[in-house]
Amino acid sequence: MKKLQFLFMGLLSMSTLYAQDISDAVRYSQSDIQGTARFRALSGAFGALGGDMSAVSINPAGSAVFAQSHASFSLSNLSSKNDTQYFNGFTSISESDFDINQGGASFVFANNNSNSPWRKFTIGVAYDKTNNYDDTWNAVGTNSNNQSIDFYFLNYADGIRLGDISLIGNESITDAYSDIGNVFGYTHQQAFLGYQSYILEPDADDDNNTSYTSNLANGTFDHDYYYAATGLNGKIAFNMAAQYGDNLYLGLNLNSHFINYDRTTSLYENNSNNNSLISSIEFGNTLSTSGNGFSFQLGGILKLSDEFRVGLTYDSSTWYTISEETTQYLSTIRDENGSNITAVVNPQIVNVYPDYRLQTPAKITGSLAYIFGTQGLISFDYSHKDYSTTKFKPTSDFIGLNNDVSNVLTAASTYRIGGEYKVKQFAFRGGYRFEESPYANGVTVGDLTGYSLGLGYNFGNTKLDLTYDYFERTSETPLYNVGLTDAAIIDNTNSNITLSLSFNI
Secondary structure, eight states: OOBOOSSOOSSOOOOSSOOOOHHHHHHTTOOOOOSOHHHHHTTTOOTTTOOSHHHHHHOGGGGGGOSSOEEEEEEEEEEEEEEEEETTEEEEEEEEEEEEEEEEEEEEEEOOOTTSSEEEEEEEEEEEEEEEOOEEEEEEEEEOSSOOTHHHHHHHHTTOOGGGGSOOTTOOHHHHHHHHHHHTOHHHHHHHHHHHTTSEEESSSSTTOOOEEESSOSSOEEEEEEEEEEEEEEEEEEEEEEEETTTEEEEEEEEEEEEEEEEEEEEEEEOOOTTOSEEEEEEEEEEEEEEEEEEEEEEEEEESSSSEEEEEEEEOOOEEEEEEEEEEEEEEEEEETTEEEEEEEOOOOOEEOOOEEEEOOOEEEEEEEEEETTTEEEEEEEEEEEGGGOEEESGGGOHHHHHHHHHHBOEEEEEEEEEEEEETTEEEEEEEEEEOOSBTTSSSEEEEEEEEEEEEEEOSSEEEEEEEEEEEEEEEEESOSSSOOOEEEEEEEEEEEEEEEEEEO
């Protein structure tokens, strides 16, 4: 049988009451290229341009560029493909869906006082889907590193009293799991699952025992791990901006954020190793997350000449309050005197965790744009965000996790370039973006590379825009953050078709 030979193989520490990890910090701190078709066609390089409702979401001064009141709405189709390699196994999953990813309006008020340097003021509201969490992948293969899910339970059980994870009298699995969660928290619940399913064997039949052995023998393990997530992160920006003189635009966004995220994972493990009492394990987990937050943005655009513009934007931290609920299921098949015995640990309990707060990193964006009269433009944005400054709060409950965040995550830069060329009523567009990994190792989540192409037609007061954009990223995702930390290599590609209707009011 296997003994626990190492402590917490994962990248993080976990609070005893909570179940958060570093991936949560990254997930809620990142944003994707969403928005109008024109915005996406330039790969989001709009910080010095303005004049687009999604540009307002990037630089709040952008609404002051509008000559008159303006509105737009966008519909997109997202197609995603995950090619996954896990040891000797390869799988591929594709999915596609439609969504309204953008909508908003900005109202322009001219200043009739000709003696004032303030030429006009704008107010508006804009909704942008800032991240899409829909993601499905399947890792199938034979783990030849002697790594089983038993290490997950062994890691959590190490140092925990046997008496704290044992049934008392006629106590049911449901009652015990609930009470252990309420009194001790997440860590003890995982140890309880491992012990009650016969994966773990205490070294001594004593309530004070704190060391455990696995009932699985060394060898290879067949794994079938399925990951399915849905949800989104959205932002509603309340915008105020003004034009000062002929060349300066200033703006402020007050942003309301919301999170909806649901995830289901399941692991099927089988082995035929000699002297292994457990031959099969099924481990299922669900997570449901909701949250809301606040941030603000300050931005400016300066026309250095009729052709050349510069922009600067400060995005504050986003201060989230997040709620989470989980459920778990575990079953095993063991050999007992030549017979296969199934043990099912299905508490049918929804764990409702205390709300926690998350402070995402601030971001600085510098922008340049060159306007070729009425014929076209070229634009460049550079952004810098330090993911290692992400904080879970209250900090006293997340000391270990926050230390891991500061060590595992790093500062990352984003580069975006886009161009547009007009021929009569038609506009032809293209863009490129590159985003650095937020992880110091550069592989847990890899760099992102994206391209875009777009076409627009100007009817006069109304414009219709169509864009195709594509990005790819490779990640090495551990199946679990504790114990079974062997990674699946996921090559993710995403393609989007976006149609936008914009019009002057």
